[in-house]
Amino acid sequence: MTLAEKILSKKLGREVCEGETVEVDIDLVMTHDGTTPLSAKAFKEMTDKVWDNEKIVIIFDHNVPANTAKAANMQKIAREFVKEQGIKYFYPEGEGICHQVLVEKGHVKPNMIIAGGDSHTCTHGAFGAFATGFGATDMGFIYATGKTWIKVPKTIRVNVVGENERITPKDVILRICKEVGRRGATYMALEYGGEVVRRMDMEGRMVLSNMAIEMGGKVGLIEADEKTYEYLRKVGVSGEEILNLKKNAIRVNENEENYHKFIEIDITDMEEQIACPHHPDNVKDVSEVVGTPIDQVFIGSCTNGRLSDLREVARVLKGKKVHKDVKLIIIPASKKVFLDALKEGLIEIFIEAGAMICTPGCGPCLGAHQGVLADGEVCLSTTNRNFKGRMGNKNAEIYLSSPTIAAKSAVKGYITNE
Ligand SMILES: CC(C)[C@H](C(=O)O)[C@@H](O)C(=O)O
Numbered sequence: 001m002t003l004a005e006k007i008l009s010k011k012l013g014r015e016v017c018e019g020e021t022v023e024v025d026i027d028l029v030m031t032h033d034g035t036t037p038l039s040a041k042a043f044k045e046m047t048d049k050v051w052d053n054e055k056i057v058i059i060f061d062h063n064v065p066a067n068t069a070k071a072a073n074m075q076k077i078a079r080e081f082v083k084e085q086g087i088k089y090f091y092p093e094g095e096g097i098c099h100q101v102l103v104e105k106g107h108v109k110p111n112m113i114i115a116g117g118d119s120h121t122c123t124h125g126a127f128g129a130f131a132t133g134f135g136a137t138d139m140g141f142i143y144a145t146g147k148t149w150i151k152v153p154k155t156i157r158v159n160v161v162g163e164n165e166r167i168t169p170k171d172v173i174l175r176i177c178k179e180v181g182r183r184g185a186t187y188m189a190l191e192y193g194g195e196v197v198r199r200m201d202m203e204g205r206m207v208l209s210n211m212a213i214e215m216g217g218k219v220g221l222i223e224a225d226e227k228t229y230e231y232l233r234k235v236g237v238s239g240e241e242i243l244n245l246k247k248n249a250i251r252v253n254e255n256e257e258n259y260h261k262f263i264e265i266d267i268t269d270m271e272e273q274i275a276c277p278h279h280p281d282n283v284k285d286v287s288e289v290v291g292t293p294i295d296q297v298f299i300g301s302c303t304n305g306r307l308s309d310l311r312e313v314a315r316v317l318k319g320k321k322v323h324k325d326v327k328l329i330i331i332p333a334s335k336k337v338f339l340d341a342l343k344e345g346l347i348e349i350f351i352e353a354g355a356m357i358c359t360p361g362c363g364p365c366l367g368a369h370q371g372v373l374a375d376g377e378v379c380l381s382t383t384n385r386n387f388k389g390r391m392g393n394k395n396a397e398i399y400l401s402s403p404t405i406a407a408k409s410a411v412k413g414y415i416t417n418e
């Protein structure tokens with residue numbers, strides 16, 4: 001059985017197979033400032049009391065601080081919902097991006113079924129949780145009942161092997177996006193494994209799981225292991241609970257030949273990867289785009305705004321200046337990341353280099369807010385989507401890369417890996 005099948009089987013207490021439609025109880029629900037109001041509206045058409053106000057987490061991240069009256073009004077509605085329903089876990093403006101905060105606050109654990117009002121909820125697959133995004137109507141139903149229907153997905157197994165110091169988790173996932181294609185995993189589970197994934201820390205694994213949706217994936221799963229449990233310990237999950245999780249650990253046997261597709265990526269001779277306009281699967285070797293002039297660099301988001309990313313950026317930027325024609329925006333993924341980066345002196349390096357630092361949140365990622373591009377401008381971004389218009393202007397172009405390439409390019413003024 002695949003990891004997706006095993007998680008769902010464990011949850012249901014019986015064996016389920018790909019193709020079956022099952023009703024499941026949700027362990028954890030998350031919506032943000034952008035999706036809480038519509039989900040609450042759908043919910044109110046059904047009932048007036050949420051099924052469990054300790055299992056719903058609401059986080060403000062998409063438009064913080066609010067940039068328009070519309071955004072402020074949405075946040076007001078969401079705040080009222082939090083109060084009225086007595087939502088126990090509410091993380092307001094400034095706490096950070098929902099997918100990062102959920103993990104840092106110890107809400108995410110292996111074998112959970114997580115429903116999020118955001119497509120990148122798949123990020124939590126890095127912890128061996130079946131975590132996926134839903135639209136507002138579904139979220140309303142989930143607020144009300146704690147249940148949903150899931151069709152057990154087919155699985156594409158992706159094994160990443162080899163060794164190559166230059167290759168970061170972002171290069172790996174961009175390479176996978178190229179291989180699978182933007183519709184190649186529609187309604188399927190991606191299951192990542194192999195020696196490279198085993199060696200990867202949790203922040204790296206989250207990068208892989210985060211972008212499962214860019215291939216149409218329902219979930220992006222990675223088996224929980226010692227690294228997972230160590231991370232949980234650090235974010236405050238009790239020893240007793242970790243012991244219990246270990247007892248219930250789910251192991252997959254990748255030789256069982258029950259995968260819809262099996263892909264192997266060898267990074268040994270791979271170049272760094274860049275996604276070119278206007279899709280995350282339009283991926284090229286860096287050598288094919290070296291020299292492309294850029295006007296803006298954005299380092300942040302639920303893909304690459306974590307401490308390990310910022311450390312890498314600081315390593316590159318230390319003692320250097322951002323190119324005079326480039327605007328560099330850096331946004332730590334959460335308040336915790338921001339504070340850790342401050343303590344380590346990373347923020348000082350960024351400011352000295354000429355970067356703008358903004359409030360933890362989604363920032364320019366989806367174009368509703370800061371860092372909107374001008375006509376004809378080119379942005380190199382560490383985010384997960386480069387659709388036409390994504391950063392708020394249809395006449396601009398977005399390339400996606402790792403934080404390393406983004407920082408190096410910000411200094412040179414063009415895309416480079418040197
Ligand atoms: C605004 C929100 C619903 C959206 C999503 O679901 O992913 C956003 O986070 C994105 O990345 O495009």
Ligand code: SF4
Pocket residue numbers: 062097118120301302303361362365366383384
């Ligand atoms: S950082 Fe970007 S991709 Fe992630 S949740 Fe926010 S808008 Fe969506």
